[in-house]
Amino acid sequence: MDRFFQYLFDGLSVGAIYSLLALSIVVVFRGSGHLNFAQGEMAMFCAFVTWQLQDWGIPLWIATVLSMGFGFLMGAGSEYFLVRPVAKKSPYSVFVVTIALFLFLNSLASAIWGALPQEVMPSLFPDAPDDFLKLFGATWRYESIGVLVVALALMGLLFLLFSKTRFGLAMRGVASNPESSRLVGIRTSAILAASWGLAAALGALAGTLVAGRTGDVQPSLMFTFFVYAAAAATLGGLDSLVGAVISGLAIGVVENMAAGYAPGWIGQEMRLSVALLAIFVVLLSRPSGLFGSAKVERV
Amino acid sequence: MAGFRPLTIRENGAAHWAIRLAFLAAVAAYAVYIPTKTATGTVGQFTDAFLLIIPAMALNLVLGYTGLVSLGHSAFFGIGAYTTAILVQDHGWGHGLTFPAAAAVAFVVGCVVALPALRIKGTYLALVTLAVGVLFPTLVRWKKLEWLTGGSSGFDGVRYDELPELPLLGELKGRDGRAVFMYWLGLLLVVIVFLVCRGIVRSRVGRALIAVRDNETAAAVMGVNLAATKTLVFGFSAATCALAGSLSTARTGVVTPETTYLTLLGSIVFLLVMVVGGPASLWGPILGGLLYMWIDTTTRESSASGEGFIGWLFGWADTSPATMILGVALIVLMFVAPYGLVGLLRRLGRRFVVVVPAPVVAMSASERPPVASAAERQPAATSGGEEP
Numbered sequence: 001m002d003r004f005f006q007y008l009f010d011g012l013s014v015g016a017i018y019s020l021l022a023l024s025i026v027v028v029f030r031g032s033g034h035l036n037f038a039q040g041e042m043a044m045f046c047a048f049v050t051w052q053l054q055d056w057g058i059p060l061w062i063a064t065v066l067s068m069g070f071g072f073l074m075g076a077g078s079e080y081f082l083v084r085p086v087a088k089k090s091p092y093s094v095f096v097v098t099i100a101l102f103l104f105l106n107s108l109a110s111a112i113w114g115a116l117p118q119e120v121m122p123s124l125f126p127d128a129p130d131d132f133l134k135l136f137g138a139t140w141r142y143e144s145i146g147v148l149v150v151a152l153a154l155m156g157l158l159f160l161l162f163s164k165t166r167f168g169l170a171m172r173g174v175a176s177n178p179e180s181s182r183l184v185g186i187r188t189s190a191i192l193a194a195s196w197g198l199a200a201a202l203g204a205l206a207g208t209l210v211a212g213r214t215g216d217v218q219p220s221l222m223f224t225f226f227v228y229a230a231a232a233a234t235l236g237g238l239d240s241l242v243g244a245v246i247s248g249l250a251i252g253v254v255e256n257m258a259a260g261y262a263p264g265w266i267g268q269e270m271r272l273s274v275a276l277l278a279i280f281v282v283l284l285s286r287p288s289g290l291f292g293s294a295k296v297e298r299v
Numbered sequence: 300m301a302g303f304r305p306l307t308i309r310e311n312g313a314a315h316w317a318i319r320l321a322f323l324a325a326v327a328a329y330a331v332y333i334p335t336k337t338a339t340g341t342v343g344q345f346t347d348a349f350l351l352i353i354p355a356m357a358l359n360l361v362l363g364y365t366g367l368v369s370l371g372h373s374a375f376f377g378i379g380a381y382t383t384a385i386l387v388q389d390h391g392w393g394h395g396l397t398f399p400a401a402a403a404v405a406f407v408v409g410c411v412v413a414l415p416a417l418r419i420k421g422t423y424l425a426l427v428t429l430a431v432g433v434l435f436p437t438l439v440r441w442k443k444l445e446w447l448t449g450g451s452s453g454f455d456g457v458r459y460d461e462l463p464e465l466p467l468l469g470e471l472k473g474r475d476g477r478a479v480f481m482y483w484l485g486l487l488l489v490v491i492v493f494l495v496c497r498g499i500v501r502s503r504v505g506r507a508l509i510a511v512r513d514n515e516t517a518a519a520v521m522g523v524n525l526a527a528t529k530t531l532v533f534g535f536s537a538a539t540c541a542l543a544g545s546l547s548t549a550r551t552g553v554v555t556p557e558t559t560y561l562t563l564l565g566s567i568v569f570l571l572v573m574v575v576g577g578p579a580s581l582w583g584p585i586l587g588g589l590l591y592m593w594i595d596t597t598t599r600e601s602s603a604s605g606e607g608f609i610g611w612l613f614g615w616a617d618t619s620p621a622t623m624i625l626g627v628a629l630i631v632l633m634f635v636a637p638y639g640l641v642g643l644l645r646r647l648g649r650r651f652v653v654v655v656p657a658p659v660v661a662m663s664a665s666e667r668p669p670v671a672s673a674a675e676r677q678p679a680a681t682s683g684g685e686e687p
Contacts, residue, residue, distance in 0.1 A: 029422075035422050035425065037567075082630060085634065086633045086634060086637055089633075089637030089638075090637035090638050090642075092574045092578055093574070093633040093637045095570065095574065096571060096574050096575065096629055096630075096632075096633050097629070097630055097633055099567055099570075099571060099629070100625075100626040100627070100629035100630045100633075101626065101630075102626075103622050103623070103625055103626040103629070104622075104623055104626030104627060104630075105626075106622065107620065107621075107622035107623040107626065108623055111620055111623060227429070227433055227563075230426060230429070231426060231430070234422070234423055234426040238422060238423070265443065269437055269440060269441065269442075270437060270441060272433060272437065273433070273434050273437050273438070276430035276433060276434060277430070277434075279426070279427075279430065280415070280427055280430055283415065283419055283423060283426075283427055284415055284418065284419070287418045287419045287420065287423060288423065289423065
C-alpha cells in the first residue's frame with residue numbers, strides 16, 4: 001500500500017501540471033477552435049522569463065506573476081497579429097503559423113539563453129532533501145504538495161472566472177456561438193485575444209512549476225509536457241475544462257503506476273507510450289473524449 | 300499594366316499543350332542539370348528534398364485530398380528505414396528488394412492505424428496519430444525489442460551494395476558516384492509516386508476521396524465505402540512514406556531512433572512541406588519540398604558563415620538562428636500564400652494566361668459554363684498550364 005500511495009501522490013502532482021497546460025489548450029480551443037502547437041513553447045519561454053527576472057534579483061513569486069503577465073501579452077499578441085489574419089484565409093494556415101511560432105520561440109530561447117550552462121531554476125517551494133512529510137507510508141515532498149496546491153487553486157480561480165464573472169460569461173458565449181455573442185454586444189475580438197492570453201498565462205505558471213521541479217530551464221523543457229497535455233486535453237474532450245483537469249490528473253496517475261509497478265517492461269522510457277495507448281483505447285470507444293460534446297453534423 | 304489582358308487559351312488546346320510540354324521540358328532539363336553539372340553537396344541537397352517530397356506527397360493524399368489528419372507519418376518513414384536496415388544487415392537481402400518489402404510492412408501498419416480514423420475525426424484524430432508518431436521512436440529504443448532494432452544505437456554502417464551498372468548514368472564511382480546514384484533513385488521514386496498519385500486523384504477513387512473530405516455523410520449516401528476508402532488510402536500513404544525511409548537508409552547506411560524525420564518532428568516537417576507547397580495539389584509537395592530545403596540550407600549557410608545581412612542581424616545570438624528564420628519565413632509565407640505556393644503561382648499565372656474549358660458543342664456561347672475561378676480548391680480540374 002505504501003507504494004500505491006506514493007505512485008498516486010506523485011502521479012497527482014505531475015498530473016496537476018499536465019492539467020494546467022491542458023487547460024490552456026482547452027481555453028484556446030473553445031475560443032477559436034484551433035490547437036495551438038506553440039502552447040508548450042510559450043510556457044517554456046515564460047519559464048525562461050521567470051528565471052531571468054529572478055536572476056535580476058526580483059523575488060521568485062513576483063517574478064512568476066510578472067512572467068504570467070508577459071505570457072498574457074505574448075498569447076494575446078500572437079492571436080491578434082499572427083493567427084487571426086491568416087485564419088480567415090485558409091484552414092491549414094493556422095497550423096503552419098503555430099508550428100512556426102513553436103520553431104521561432106524554441107530557437108529564440110536557445111539564442112538568448114542557450115549557450116550558457118543550463119540555468120539553475122530555484123523552486124517556488126522548499127525543496128531541501130529533508131523537506132518532506134511521511135503520510136500513509138509515502139513520502140510527500142513539500143515541493144510536490146506545493147505544485148499540486150497551486151495548480152488546483154489556480155484551476156479553482158479559473159472556474160470561478162468562467163462561471164461568476166461577466167468576462168467568463170462572455171467567453172463562454174463566444175465559445176458556444178460567436179455570431180450571436182457579437183449580436184448581443186460582446187466584443188468577440190477582444191475576448192478571443194484575451195482567451196489566448198489567459199491560456200499563455202496559465203502556461204507560464206505551468207512552465208515555471210516544471211522548471212522548479214526539474215531544477216533547470218532549457219529549450220526542450222516543455223516538449224513532452226506538451227504531448228501529455230495535448231493528450232489530456234483530447235482525452236477530456238477538447239472543449240471541456242473539467243475534462244482537461246480530470247484527464248490530466250488521471251494520465252499522471254496512470255503513467256506513474258504503470259512505470260512503478262512494471263519497471264522491467266514499462267519503466268521510465270515507455271511511460272509516455274502507456275499513457276498514449278490508454279488514451280487511444282478510450283478514444284476508440286468515445287470518439288469525442290470523456291467529457292466532450294459530440295458534434296452533430298448537417299448534410 | 301493598364302490595358303493588359305491575360306492570354307486566354309482553351310483547355311487541352313494546342314497552346315495549352317505547348318505550355319505543358321515546355322514546363323515539363325524545363326523541369327526535366329533542370330533535373331538532368333543538377334547531377335551532371337553541380338557539386339556533390341548540391342546533389343545531396345536535392346536528394347534531401349526528395350526525402351521530404353515523397354512523404355509530403357503521401358500525406359497530401361491522406362490530408363489534402365481525404366481530410367484525415369496524420370501526425371504519424373514519421374513512424375511510417377521509420378518503418379521503411381528500419382525494415383531496409385534489418386533486412387540488409389541481419390538477413391542479407393539486396394537493397395533493391397527491401398523497398399517493396401518496406402512498403403508492404405508499412406501498408407499493413409498503415410491500415411491498422413487507419414482503423415481509429417473510421418470513428419475519430421479532426422483534432423482527435425490528430426492526437427491519435429500523434430501518439431503513433433511519438434510511440435515509434437520509443438518502441439524501437441525499447442529494451443525488449445533490442446534484438447530486432449538495435450536499441451538506442453540503432454544500425455550504424457548498414458552494408459553498401461555495389462552500384463548497378465547503368466549505361467545511361469555513365470560511370471559512378473566512390474562517394475560522388477553514390478550521391479549521384481541516390482539522386483537518380485530518389486528522382487525515380489518521386490516521379491513514380493507523382494504519377495500514381497495523379498492517377499488516383501483523377502480517377503473515380505480520387506473523386507471518392509474528395510467527397511469523403513468535403514462531406515463524409517453525403518459521400519456515404521452516394522455509395523462511397525467509407526471504411527474501405529479511408530483504410531486503403533491510409534495504408535497506401537504509409538507504404539509510400541516508407542519508400543522514403545528505405546531510401547534514407549540505403550543512402551546513409553545509418554538508422555537510429557534519432558534519425559532525421561523519424562521522430563515526431565518529421566511528421567511536423569512533412570505537414571509543413573505539404574501545406575507550404577499547397578494542399579490538395581499534385582505539384583504542391585514538390586514545390587514545398589524544394590522551397591523548404593532551399594530556405595533551410597540558405598539560412599544555415601549564411602548563419603554559419605556569420606556574414607551578410609543575416610550574420611549582421613543575428614550576431615548577438617548564442618546559437619544558429621536558422622530555425623528562427625525558418626519560423627519567420629513560414630509565417631510570412633502564410634500571409635502571402637495562404638493556399639501554399641501552388642495557390643500563389645496559380646493566382647499570379649492567371650494574370651497572364653487564363654485557361655478556359657473547351658466549349659461543349661451543343662451549347663451556344665451565352666450558355667457556356669463560367670470559367671472555374673475557384674481553381675484553388677479544385678486543383679485537378681485546371682492544373683498544368685498555369686503552373687509554370
